[in-house]
Amino acid sequence: MTANGNKPKFAMYWAASCGGCEIAVLNIHEKILDVDANFDVVFWPVAMDAKYKDVEAMEDGSILLTLFNGGIRNEENEHLAKLLRRKTKILVAFGSCACEGCIPGLANLCPVGEIVQTAFNTISTDNPHGIYPRTSYDVPEGELHIPKLAPILRPLDQVVDVDYYMPGCPPESHQIAAVVDLVIKVVRGEAELPPKGCVIGVGDSTVCDECPRARNVKSITEFKRIQDVAPVDPTLCLLEQGIPCNGPATRSGCNARCPNVGAQCIGCYGPAEGVLDYGARLISAFASVIDAKEPEEIERILDGIPDPVGQVYRFNLAGSLLKANMDAWRVKAG
Amino acid sequence: MTERIGVYVCHCGTNIAGVVDVAEVSRWAGEHLAGQGVVVSRDYKFMCSSLGQELIQKDIKELGLTRVVVAACSPHLHEKTFRNACASADLNPYLCELVSIREQDSWVHTDKSAATDKAKAIISGGVARVAHHEALEPLRVPIHPATLIVGGGIAGIQAALEIADAGYRVYLVEREPSIGGHMAQFDKTFPTLDCSACILTPKMVDAGNHPNITLLTWSEVVKVDGYVGNFAVTINKKARYVNEELCTGCGICWEKCPWKVTDEVFEAGLGKRKVIYVPFPQAVPKYPVIDAENCAYFLKGTCKACEKFCPTDAIDFTQKDEQITVEVGNIILATGYDLFDVRRIPQYGYGRLPNVYTSLEFERLSNAAGPTGGNIVLRDGKTVPKTVGIVHCVGSRDQNYNPYCSVICCMQSLKFAHLVHERTGAEVYNFYIDMRTPFKDYEEFYQRLLAEGTHFVRGKVAEITDFARTPEEEGRMIIQVEDTLIGKQRRIPVDMVILSAGLEPRQDAKEVGKLFGLACGTAGWFIERHPKLDPVATMTEGIFIAGCAQGPKDIPASVAQGAGAAARVLGKIQQKEISLEPVRASINEQQCSGCRICNGLCPFNAILFHEDRMVSEVNPALCQGCGTCVAACPAGAISGTGFSNEQILSQIEGLLLVNVNGKTTEAVPA
Amino acid sequence: MTAELSFSNEIINMMYATHGNPISLCLQCGTCSGTCPAVEFMDHTPRAIIGMIRENLKEEVLASNTYWTCASCYHCTVRCPAGIDIADMMYVLKRYSIWKRSYKEGLIGPDFAEAFVKMVVNSGKSYEPILATTYLPRFTAAQLVQEALTATGLVLKGKMPLLPKKIRRLKNFQRMVKRIIPLGEAS
Amino acid sequence: MKQYAYYPGCSLESLAKDYQLSALEVSRALGLEMREIEDWNCCGATAYFPVDELLAYTLVARNLAIAEKTGLTDFVAPCSACFKNAYYTNAYLKKDPDLADHVNFALEEDNLHIAGIMNVRHLIEVILEDVGLEEIRKRIAHPLKGLRIAPYYGCQILRPRKDHEEVENPRYFEDLLSAIGAEPLEYASKTRCCGASLIITNRKAALEMVRILLKEAIDRGADVIATTCPMCNVNLQVYQSQVNREFGTEYSIPVMYFTQLMGMALGIASHRLGVAREPVPKAREAVTA
Amino acid sequence: MTDQFEPTIIGFTCNWCSYRAADMAGTARMKYSPNVRLIRLMCSGRLDPTFVFKAFAGGADAVLITGCHPGDCHYVEQNYKALRRYLLLKRVLAQMGIEPQRIKLLWASAAEGAIFAAEINKYVEEVRALGPLHWGKSGNGSKPIVPDEAKESRTEVPA
């Protein structure tokens, strides 16, 4: 990759996330060449060697576009988020983790201590000495630091101002390509940027809109896990078959990838436009299709969703109105 | 903040100001809510007075207010008042919000500082909410001038005649072969002892002949679509097996029909009727029906006597049920009542002791056109009773059965006592708990009975038995009761017992209610819009109730309600169109994914699905604005005017601005 | 808040299992008295007693034989249109009168009830002959003879065993009773 | 063979031995195994309640708690008074956790705990519901043809249970009597109280109550009065002579337990039913005929 | 009084029954605790779980939802729909550590002013016993949240 002072600068950073988003960017095939041709990639730890101090040395606002993926879990994530915010004109929360916490956000259901406990001390962990990490440690070479964990994971916009959001776990390659095209056009003066705060690279409805499955007025007397439904009707709406499909509440843009191949949507594209709390939408939706009047009967049907928070907030817990579990806060309180 | 909001805090005399520091509240709102757009905040003695309203109007004009918050009484009382005040100052009425600091605050709290803080919170909620109000126009829908009346008892007949006389079409649907209802079964009516048939028959005939009334007897409503002004009602006309065009009502068929069955409906089981029959001679319409369940032809394939003798070939065994649909703008339900089933009180012996009668049986027994020709005799058909016991409150005012008072039983029991006395000279005992004779000339009737020498025993009958303990009890029924005025248990031997059974909602009232979108109260009667001020309207626009369907009552009250409901309907028809509260749901097609989750949620079937475009749509005329679908749409595609997410979410924020200790809060982890 | 409870409230408070019994809802309809098989032997009818309780006529109520004449047949209870458990209320009056040691002269009921409980507490079971001795002295001579005849008749027919039974874990049983009532009173 | 936790109650050990005998014989013959619970105590009849309500519940609860330990589900009492006490105690304790706490505190002394899990039933209910009329009819060896029986339910078996289908006019006793071939009479006083609980404390009232019941049965031509409760049985039978003395009547009508009548119809020898000592000529005739 | 924790409770009422019950409690001058602030909806069926989350996030200690009795809904049966949502919502909240008692569904007819008032008093007591909810708002901002030192590094990493 050649450095070229005249080309706009591009950065990408990977905070608390799985790395899938980076792969997704590389997965846009020949489009990646457009990126190289049109941008000067100044910072992208997964693809090139770069030092934080180099970024710190840059002039504020000198990077045109930063795709920031991952949530803010520790001090280092937070430092980089703020640093890149200062240096960047267009900061994009890229992928579900940066947008709304995603799977790492589910850790907000536990206090930090418990997370550390689980990581370092479960049956499957080989840690005979019961060793736990420390934030600083003296070695002959000097004092070593590892970043402190925050009590909860926060999506990017809870830490810094975000210009655009691009959900997906990861975002679909065709959507990434479209966004890259758009930015290039903007750079060339051929297009306008959408208004700040927009969600880009998505559709304007929900997954059901793109889902080819047939649907009727819904009324459900039992919720089941998909593996317990045999056989799954390949053409009928999954929700009508009692499988809690998150498609009705999830923003379109993925071409209903999961229901298309026979699996229920689990919601990685996040809430539809204007929705304040994704989980609330699904609670309403699932409850609405239940066909029962007696509390006992309703409870029995609800037993078919054994992990409600996991079901309705798999990707959105950190971005939800309540953001976390009480216990995660309580660590702080007591 | 672009909105310019005015806040008006009412003293309501001392009703509010006695507990809430209104001056402080008003000052606080002006100061602390300025950031939310409040440009003026005032308190005033009576906001709803014309001076109070003028205050608002002046501010709208002079200060250019775009939103108004009035902190006073419940919106159910004065929302309209303040909306109108705004409207006359050219501010869209829906940009006004009335918050209740009286019913919800000053009247229910004693701690003045807590009440003042709560008033601040409530106002803060209202201010936050009003900023998101939209200018709305009431919905206007045309009203179809025809009316459907269900139930051809006296209440339904009265309503039908009133509307028809005013020149509008009425469809009168009656389930039985003839109209007339319960009143047709009676001999005399209290308190004047008019002959029931003499006063009812002319009305029935009028209804039968009226050019504006379409009588649909032997029919039932099966489906109701639409909404106020525009109902489409499907009616099932049961097969009569008699061609109404040809039949002249000559009566040869029922004369010739060789089969008799017990008449459980009109004769209350006391008499018999033919299989092809009219329930009573004055029936309207005059055409008979064939009771197919008992007809020899339908059961065994032979007979057809009626067909053979009919001079006009009107009998038609091939008739089928027929469904017709009519369009109407308003509906009146006058479905009446059922009699309490006295078998549910086994200790009163009905069904076991032959000479225990229900009130309706007695009506037939005493009716000159009844099975005994009006002779009051025991079941053996000849013995005239020497002593008769009449039991009040059977199944009424009793937690084990119906807790309510059935209203008519006392008067009806007095009527019975009089008839028995007059026709048999028997000794009559009336057993009552309280004597209730509340209307015009009723008490006078009671006094007449006292003068006649009727025995009145104050006490609820414990049991009626045929087991004699003493020789004078032999062969008779004994009524065991405490005479509470004397303070002694008494056993009174009688020959005949009449149980004044209470009135109950129709067995199928719940289902019928559902058909029309009406709810029944705990006792099962249809719920009126307001028990005192709107007894014939219901919560569903365009649907009215009259007569005993609304609750137990006597004939004068049933007639008054029938006429009242008719007046309400005529009022609507005259308006030609009706304006509805614009609280409605609507779907943003762009956002709707066609998931169809909302489709099954609307009880008024207001949501339709367009298969072609795969989107749902709300019919604003059907939607009643409950908001259930708004809360349910997972895509956030449905919004509801008047109660939008923005309005409610900001109201929550506003309410939480001041916490219970009066401190402005900022919730943070401790 | 230390104002003394009215008599009617005292009675209502003592209806533990029936949660106070809605005696204030009584219609004074007389169904209870009309039903009662023992009413002839009561000096006030059950309905009247309820009225008297409501009006706090404590002395008159306690001096009445009504509640000790109630046979606990519950016939009034199932018929009362106001949902009042009259029979239970009669039990309450019995308890109240034993507690206050205030009841009509010459009644056998209170002594019998106490004797019965004493016997059960002492043995865990009830046994007719023992009971007889506790109440016999109150009988008139004629009644005594009758009773003796009946009793001997029973014994002759082999219906009445001559020795009372006791339960095995009597000590536990008695400690159990003590947790409910400090025994001083009952035995 | 279905098993039941059987609670005989004090009377069945003394005054009502014949009931005990016949109840067990008939149960056995119908395939019902009555397992007497260990170390039970008196249920208190009607005489605890006037002294202490809580104590009354506790004493009854002890029996229920003992029964709960057996692992059986049904608590069966042949005596109506025992049945009523157990039924309500069980129901109240289930409804009122506070009351249950009090009672359990006392029960600790006998290492017991009541959970309220027993299904409390009267013997006649068990026979009717678990065996059924159909089955009973099949097993009848000697239908009691022509025997006119006044079925006397009494009070405690019916009341104050308001949920019972027909508290005022029950029919099941009649059905049972018809099933064993007898002729049940329309007996208006069948649910009227016999005054057993007053027989000691208010003799006059009790005798009058007995008189009324005897009068109706005899007036209607009954050969025998059938009962479901030892209290009623003893009261109606033993006090007949006193009624005669008091009212100058000459009543003499046999009173038998329904189990004795059933036993005879099932073909069980009279002495095993405790019937031998009872003069019921009509009944014996019916059986031997 | 000043030491006593005063919970703030947001209540949702339907226009037809429970709001009228509140009106009736007022008209009859029944007294109850001032801790509940009511929001009028047309129907309990309008209750969006978002409102409940919003209330908790905004500092409410509990949420009361009221509607017509089952079978008496002005909109025929929308209160059943509220019931279904409520039961699922409660499960979600429980998983998030919000005590189930902090949300309550109450049926009150327009005539039940007394019940309404009594239930509010009872509920305020119940919530008072639970203590404050104190849901954190600070997750919003960029205020640094420091990890809990006490729970960290109990064992040293051997060199």
Ligand SMILES: Cc1cc2nc3c(=O)[nH]c(=O)nc-3n(C[C@H](O)[C@H](O)[C@H](O)COP(=O)(O)OP(=O)(O)OC[C@H]3O[C@@H](n4cnc5c(N)ncnc54)[C@H](O)[C@@H]3O)c2cc1C
């Ligand atoms: C024994 C007795 C004596 C009485 N005596 C007197 C008296 O002397 N004076 C007095 O003032 N009042 C008296 N009353 C009260 C009187 O009967 C009522 O006030 C009056 O009949 C009520 O009229 P209605 O039209 O409301 O109801 P109803 O007379 O019950 O008429 C209702 C009609 O609706 C029809 N219907 C019901 N459901 C449907 C359906 N789903 N579809 C179609 N049709 C349906 C029925 O067939 C019936 O024809 C007495 C009542 C009783 C029980």
Ligand SMILES: Cc1cc2nc3c(=O)[nH]c(=O)nc-3n(C[C@H](O)[C@H](O)[C@H](O)COP(=O)(O)OP(=O)(O)OC[C@H]3O[C@@H](n4cnc5c(N)ncnc54)[C@H](O)[C@@H]3O)c2cc1C
């Ligand atoms: C103490 C009391 C308490 C009550 N409480 C209740 C209650 O709680 N609930 C209930 O339902 N009912 C109650 N009522 C009954 C209730 O008052 C009446 O049912 C109701 O007010 C009747 O209304 P109206 O319009 O027929 O008559 P009114 O209220 O008497 O109105 C008649 C009007 O006509 C005017 N007027 C009279 N003659 C002439 C004339 N010649 N020219 C011009 N104007 C004239 C009068 O000035 C008056 O304004 C109560 C009655 C009383 C006495």
Ligand code: SF4
């Ligand atoms: S719910 Fe799922 S399966 Fe059904 S239409 Fe929507 S996306 Fe497709």
Ligand code: SF4
């Ligand atoms: S269907 Fe749902 S889970 Fe699957 S990719 Fe699309 S948004 Fe993600």
Ligand code: SF4
């Ligand atoms: S059907 Fe024929 S016979 Fe019968 S009334 Fe009509 S015209 Fe006369």
Ligand code: SF4
């Ligand atoms: S065919 Fe039927 S209706 Fe006609 S006469 Fe015969 S039985 Fe009567």
Ligand code: SF4
């Ligand atoms: S619930 Fe929403 S997205 Fe689904 S069909 Fe209805 S309006 Fe459309």
Ligand code: SF4
């Ligand atoms: S708001 Fe209510 S009435 Fe209107 S469409 Fe939605 S569910 Fe139907």
Ligand code: SF4
């Ligand atoms: S039966 Fe009930 S309401 Fe009637 S007097 Fe007796 S206690 Fe009162």
Ligand code: SF4
């Ligand atoms: S329970 Fe007592 S008061 Fe009631 S009817 Fe029986 S004996 Fe009379």
